[in-house]
Amino acid sequence: MFKLLHLSDLHLKPPGVVLHGLHPDLQLQRCVSHILAEHADADLCIVSGDIAHDGEPLAYREARGQLKRLPMPVHVMIGNHDDRAALGAEFPEACAADGFIHRVIETVVGRMVLLDTQDPGSAEGRLCEARLAWLRARLAENDQAPVYLFAHHPPVPVGLQRMDAIRLRDAEAFMAALLPFRDRLRHLFFGHLHRAISGTWRDLPFSGVRGTSHQIALDFTTPDIAPVSFETPGYGVALIGADSIVVHHADFMASR
Numbered sequence: 001m002f003k004l005l006h007l008s009d010l011h012l013k014p015p016g017v018v019l020h021g022l023h024p025d026l027q028l029q030r031c032v033s034h035i036l037a038e039h040a041d042a043d044l045c046i047v048s049g050d051i052a053h054d055g056e057p058l059a060y061r062e063a064r065g066q067l068k069r070l071p072m073p074v075h076v077m078i079g080n081h082d083d084r085a086a087l088g089a090e091f092p093e094a095c096a097a098d099g100f101i102h103r104v105i106e107t108v109v110g111r112m113v114l115l116d117t118q119d120p121g122s123a124e125g126r127l128c129e130a131r132l133a134w135l136r137a138r139l140a141e142n143d144q145a146p147v148y149l150f151a152h153h154p155p156v157p158v159g160l161q162r163m164d165a166i167r168l169r170d171a172e173a174f175m176a177a178l179l180p181f182r183d184r185l186r187h188l189f190f191g192h193l194h195r196a197i198s199g200t201w202r203d204l205p206f207s208g209v210r211g212t213s214h215q216i217a218l219d220f221t222t223p224d225i226a227p228v229s230f231e232t233p234g235y236g237v238a239l240i241g242a243d244s245i246v247v248h249h250a251d252f253m254a255s256r
């Protein structure tokens with residue numbers, strides 16, 4: 001069984017700086033320690049964006065230092081809160097030659113396709129024609145391997161009004177790019193929502209995970225803001241087999 005760790009929405013500030021009354025750096029520290037204690041045998045770790053809250057270089061340095069403690073390969077993605085240049089300066093291996101922070105990771109269970117959905121200056125997600133062309137090319141270049149998709153922004157409305165307003169704007173174009181390869185697409189993983197969530201989008205299974213610091217409330221009525229909540233943070237542990245994908249949610253703040 002292939003074990004994939006899915007972290008998201010670290011929202012790091014420079015070390016010691018408080019955000020929403022929490023210490024994102026200390027929470028990530030605890031998350032990493034939990035992984036080392038419980039899931040050090042994982043094959044891969046993907047962090048699906050919002051590494052920093054305000055794109056500060058010191059926040060990326062903190063992320064780099066913490067994530068370096070993990071023994072498995074770790075890949076960071078870009079979210080709407082991130083600064084492309086500052087993230088790229090600390091994680092140069094994440095940057096493609098075309099300037100986007102997208103790439104493919106080959107694994108024994110298939111291809112992990114990590115998308116760049118950031119639209120600079122906007123909280124909303126975008127897949128412009130250049131990124132869609134890149135995605136189509138990646139999907140076309142290996143017609144045997146199963147594909148797992150990763151994006152910061154969900155393409156599907158989930159009932160949280162503010163988050164739905166800032167989801168992936170180009171969802172229809174995204175689906176049009178996916179459709180010719182539909183039989184090889186196994187799962188879509190995303191962040192952005194700061195919630196443990198799962199479902200299907202046009203029959204494509206998806207899951208999202210909690211942030212490692214603050215969460216967003218399960219609030220279906222507030223229209224213009226995403227209410228911060230202090231529900232338990234967490235990360236995802238996906239067990240990928242030949243005919244199944246199971247996504248667990250680990251509570252790293254819970255004591256045993």
Ligand SMILES: [Fe+2]
Nearest residue numbers: 009050192194
């Ligand atoms: Fe976030």
